[in-house]
Amino acid sequence: MRFILQVLISALALWVADLLIDGFSISGSILSTANADGTMNSILTYLIVGLIFGLVNAIVKPIVKLIALPAYILTLGLFTFIVNALMLKLVEWISGITPITVTIDKFFWDAILAALIVSIVSFFGSLLTGGREKAENKR
Structure with a gap:
C-alpha cells in the first residue's frame, strides 16, 4: 500500500x-x-512514469548512493541533487522502450x-499523507 501511495506522489511530483x-x-x-480520453491518457501516462521512477528509486538509487558516499560527504549532501537528476535521466532512458516519452x-x-521540484513535491506529499511518519516509526 505504501509503494502505491509513493507512486501516486511521484506521479504528482513529475506532473508539477x-x-x-x-x-x-x-x-x-x-x-x-x-x-x-485525453485526461485519462495523461493520468495513466504520469502513473506509469511514476511507477518507473519509483522502481528506479527503490532498486538503483541505493546502489548509487552507496558508491557516491564520498561525494555526499564532501558536498555535505548537495550531491543528492545530482543523483536525483541521474535517476530522472535513467527514467528518460527506460521510457524509450515504452510508448511514453520523457524528455x-x-x-x-x-x-x-x-x-529539485520532484523532491520538494514528494516531501510535502509524504508529509500530507503521513508517509514520512510511518517510515520513521518502522525504524
Whole structure:
C-alpha cells in the first residue's frame, strides 16, 4: 500500500515538474486512439512514469548512493541533487522502450531543476499523507 501511495506522489511530483520546467516533458499515448480520453491518457501516462521512477528509486538509487558516499560527504549532501537528476535521466532512458516519452533537454539545468521540484513535491506529499511518519516509526 505504501509503494502505491509513493507512486501516486511521484506521479504528482513529475506532473508539477512537467508544468513548471520547459525543458522537461512527459508525453505518450497509453490508450488506443479510437476510444482514448485525453485526461485519462495523461493520468495513466504520469502513473506509469511514476511507477518507473519509483522502481528506479527503490532498486538503483541505493546502489548509487552507496558508491557516491564520498561525494555526499564532501558536498555535505548537495550531491543528492545530482543523483536525483541521474535517476530522472535513467527514467528518460527506460521510457524509450515504452510508448511514453520523457524528455530532458539540458542535462544539468533541466534535470537538476526537475529533480529539485520532484523532491520538494514528494516531501510535502509524504508529509500530507503521513508517509514520512510511518517510515520513521518502522525504524
